[in-house]
Amino acid sequence: MSTATYELLAASSHALNVTMAFVGGLVIAGALIWAVRMGMRVMERESERPHADEQPKLPPTGAVHEEREMREPDEVPLMTDGSPRLMPYQLHHSGSRRGQDQNRRRWLPGSSGSFGGGGPGHV
Numbered sequence: 001m002s003t004a005t006y007e008l009l010a011a012s013s014h015a016l017n018v019t020m021a022f023v024g025g026l027v028i029a030g031a032l033i034w035a036v037r038m039g040m041r042v043m044e045r046e047s048e049r050p051h052a053d054e055q056p057k058l059p060p061t062g063a064v065h066e067e068r069e070m071r072e073p074d075e076v077p078l079m080t081d082g083s084p085r086l087m088p089y090q091l092h093h094s095g096s097r098r099g100q101d102q103n104r105r106r107w108l109p110g111s112s113g114s115f116g117g118g119g120p121g122h123v
Contacts, residue, residue, distance in 0.1 A: 070104065071096040 074097050079085055 068104075070099040070102050072099040 074092075074094065076086065076091070
């Protein structure tokens with residue numbers, strides 16, 4: 001084979017690569033156009049969005065408010081008489097109960113501080 005034949009083969013493979021890249025780009029663009037059209041058809045089949053007057057409204061009594069209460073831990077009884085230990089299914093669902101004292105604990109200056117915070121701690 002001569003040099004001219006090699007140049008002809010190299011030029012033809014380059015043209016083939018460019019043509020295949022162009023065809024690949026057309027396939028991808030076609031797939032994207034198809035996906036957008038399919039999405040538009042799906043959106044047309046969906047029910048309409050509710051209008052402003054169909055939106056949910058507050059109940060006549062007004063908004064629901066937060067309820068605060070102080071909770072106490074529900075201690076698990078220890079079995080000291082040698083009876084078998086309590087199993088999880090023998091306990092009730094809530095891990096705490098409503099406390100007797102419903103006054104919220106307040107921070108008192110000088111009575112607390114973080115570890116290493118430089119405060120005096122409990123005085």
